[in-house]
Amino acid sequence: xxxxxxxxxxxxxxxxxxxxAVSDGDVVGLGTGSxxxxxxxxxxxxxxxxxxxxxxxxxxxxxxxxxxxxIPTVGLDTVCGPDGPGxxxxxxxxxxxxxxxxxxxxxxxxxxxxxxxxAAHAREKVVDAAADRLLVVVDPSKVTxxxxxxxxxxxxxxxxxxxxxxxxxxxGEPTLRRAxxxxxxxxxxxxxxxxDCSFDAIADPGRLAGTLSAIPGVLDHGLFVDMAxxxxxxxxxxxxxxxx
Numbered sequence: 001x002x003x004x005x006x007x008x009x010x011x012x013x014x015x016x017x018x019x020x021a022v023s024d025g026d027v028v029g030l031g032t033g034s035x036x037x038x039x040x041x042x043x044x045x046x047x048x049x050x051x052x053x054x055x056x057x058x059x060x061x062x063x064x065x066x067x068x069x070x071i072p073t074v075g076l077d078t079v080c081g082p083d084g085p086g087x088x089x090x091x092x093x094x095x096x097x098x099x100x101x102x103x104x105x106x107x108x109x110x111x112x113x114x115x116x117x118x119a120a121h122a123r124e125k126v127v128d129a130a131a132d133r134l135l136v137v138v139d140p141s142k143v144t145x146x147x148x149x150x151x152x153x154x155x156x157x158x159x160x161x162x163x164x165x166x167x168x169x170x171x172g173e174p175t176l177r178r179a180x181x182x183x184x185x186x187x188x189x190x191x192x193x194x195x196d197c198s199f200d201a202i203a204d205p206g207r208l209a210g211t212l213s214a215i216p217g218v219l220d221h222g223l224f225v226d227m228a229x230x231x232x233x234x235x236x237x238x239x240x241x242x243x244x
Contacts, residue, residue, distance in 0.1 A: 020042075029055075029058065030057045116151070177196050208223060
């Protein structure tokens with residue numbers, strides 16, 4: 001269920017803008033998705049020019065992209081252990097982000113996100129939450145005044161039916177995500193399944209996040225509440241940076 005919309009140029013501008021915030025010596029969380037990949041490539045070019053950083057990938061694809069572009073990678077347990085330096089900054093994309101008020105203007109920037117179109121949201125959330133700063137990179141098609149996209153929920157394979165029932169009881173309509181070009185469901189990097197859950201307009205993301213987290217068998221969900229520090233929106237003319 002990868003999201004579409006926006007041009008590659010818009011995504012590149014957003015990703016490169018956030019990459020400029022990375023400083024020498026930083027440990028950087030490397031997000032997953034096409035817009036975050038532009039940030040990884042930009043960081044890789046800076047590394048080639050002498051920047052000293054280490055990256056913490058959030059998925060198999062993010063790790064492969066980092067290595068392809070010369071960014072040294074390190075495990076989360078290494079940098080976030082008792083003697084580790086921690087993560088200075090994370091750069092990640094979003095399937096949808098709340099920025100605008102009802103009139104369409106940026107009246108109250110909440111930065112609440114839905115992620116998980118690439119089925120990497122559980123690891124993304126761990127890395128993003130551990131970072132001192134989270135920079136979200138999107139194109140204009142991802143910006144909204146209320147969350148309406150399906151919420152991906154990663155579940156243990158044995159629990160997908162019971163979790164689906166609990167999600168329906170909470171007002172959602174879950175659909176097991178099917179794989180493309182192969183039979184069967186999508187399997188995450190953690191070996192689990194993904195339920196894409198429609199809730200229509202989500203008026204209270206924080207409350208829904210708590211409800212989903214409490215369902216037995218749910219590893220994590222794609223609602224990222226009170227985590228973003230900046231949102232970089234790339235458009236045809238440049239980048240708008242919104243501080244949370």
